[in-house]
Amino acid sequence: AQKITQTQPGMFVQEKEAVTLDCTYDTSDPSYGLFWYKQPSSGEMIFLIYQGSYDQQNATEGRYSLNFQKARKSANLVISASQLGDSAMYFCAMNPHRGSTLGRLYFGRGTQLTVWP
């Protein structure tokens, strides 16, 4: 069974500092995709970044980067230069069937990030 673990229920970071949100996963599928989503208080789910299991380089999208350590089965999200607007719930998710017709995602329980001035 696929499983996503986010061990940090809450994180605090000062504005302009970097923060790392942890995510570990468990799958026996050799092909999979890893995602991070942001959910502000409004409830919408905003896609941030994607990492494929066979990608050689860590994914980056602006201030977001994914620290992918395949042997450890971890996919931590790094947010650089935090902004007040980054305060939100962050979810790590996995698609264990990349390339299939299913596309379903398994989500972790989330980390509530608070950025303070």
Added chain:
Amino acid sequence: SQTIHQWPATLVQPVGSPLSLECTVEGTSNPNLYWYRQAAGRGLQLLFYSVGIGQISSEVPQNLSASRPQDRQFILSSKKLLLSDSGFYLCAWTHAGLAGYNNEQFFGPGTRLTVL
């Protein structure tokens, strides 16, 4: 461009009443469609998914059901709501077929359901 709509945005229903939540997608064809539920302070739980018209797969046993009467329409229903059905319901879609390296799911704005 593709857009996904959900309605209603909020709903307050008494226990035992019926439910119908609607999701529609524009700007794409033959998407995979998903219904998720998020309890307060929790992650997302996949309820149903559909890879085509009339094709529904259920992830968890419950008193909810789903239907896909049209290619880009996905409906979540219940004949009798329970208190435990309260939550935030999100509809999502993704490209069907071999989607390549980025099978990102696109989410709708969600429906907040409160069962009293």
